[in-house]
């Protein structure tokens with residue numbers, strides 16, 4: 461794993477956006493794997509700036525998001541589809557049909573999950589996969605578990621995750637208890653994985669991801685097996701490395 465230490469959130473966002481912008485420029489038909497949460501918002505702001513001020517063209521780009529809350533539709537303001545529209549898609553020239561987020565309202569979970577993995581495979585995997593990391597070491601919503609799960613699947617969210625994400629909802633009770641998440645196979649289809657982290661609350665998970673044993677109790681540790689992972693993190697998130 462290659463680690464880039466940044467002084468602050470703005471530097472992390474600029475450095476990440478620069479790598480993504482370079483890919484979009486060099487490979488206009490690229491496939492971007494995207495994440496939600498607080499961490500990538502600054503990166504998305506920078507990408508919007510590249511589009512508005514430097515003509516970065518997203519018209520041939522395809523995106524696949526990591527996850528979606530189960531039970532929230534695209535109109536719900538805390539759904540990840542809505543997040544992506546608000547924070548990126550509505551501000552760049554990506555065709556809506558090129559953007560993919562798992563369907564949180566599906567009545568056929570097994571089929572939706574299988575189709576999502578087929579979609580990623582049919583695209584040839586992602587060129588860059590952006591991932592954040594939970595305080596508990598989750599990537600996407602692959603929560604600490606006794607096994608690593610390969611396929612896209614429905615997952616029960618950890619109490620830690622529900623508490624951490626309650627800040628986006630009126631109350632903790634409003635946070636969905638389940639989500640549809642990419643599994644490790646589609647995440648590993650990426651040619652390059654950019655893992656972003658900001659905040660001292662991520663320091664322990666980052667240290668265990670980089671230095672610890674590969675253990676499904678710390679799901680991000682499986683990234684040690686991917687040949688091309690770059691960790692771009694603010695220095696306090698690297699404090700224990």
Ligand code: F6R
Nearest residue numbers: 495496497498499592593594600
């Ligand atoms: C989001 C996702 C999650 C977040 C993680 C960190 O699509 O898959 O794994 O990346 O929970 O969230 P933030 O960035 O809010 O700290």
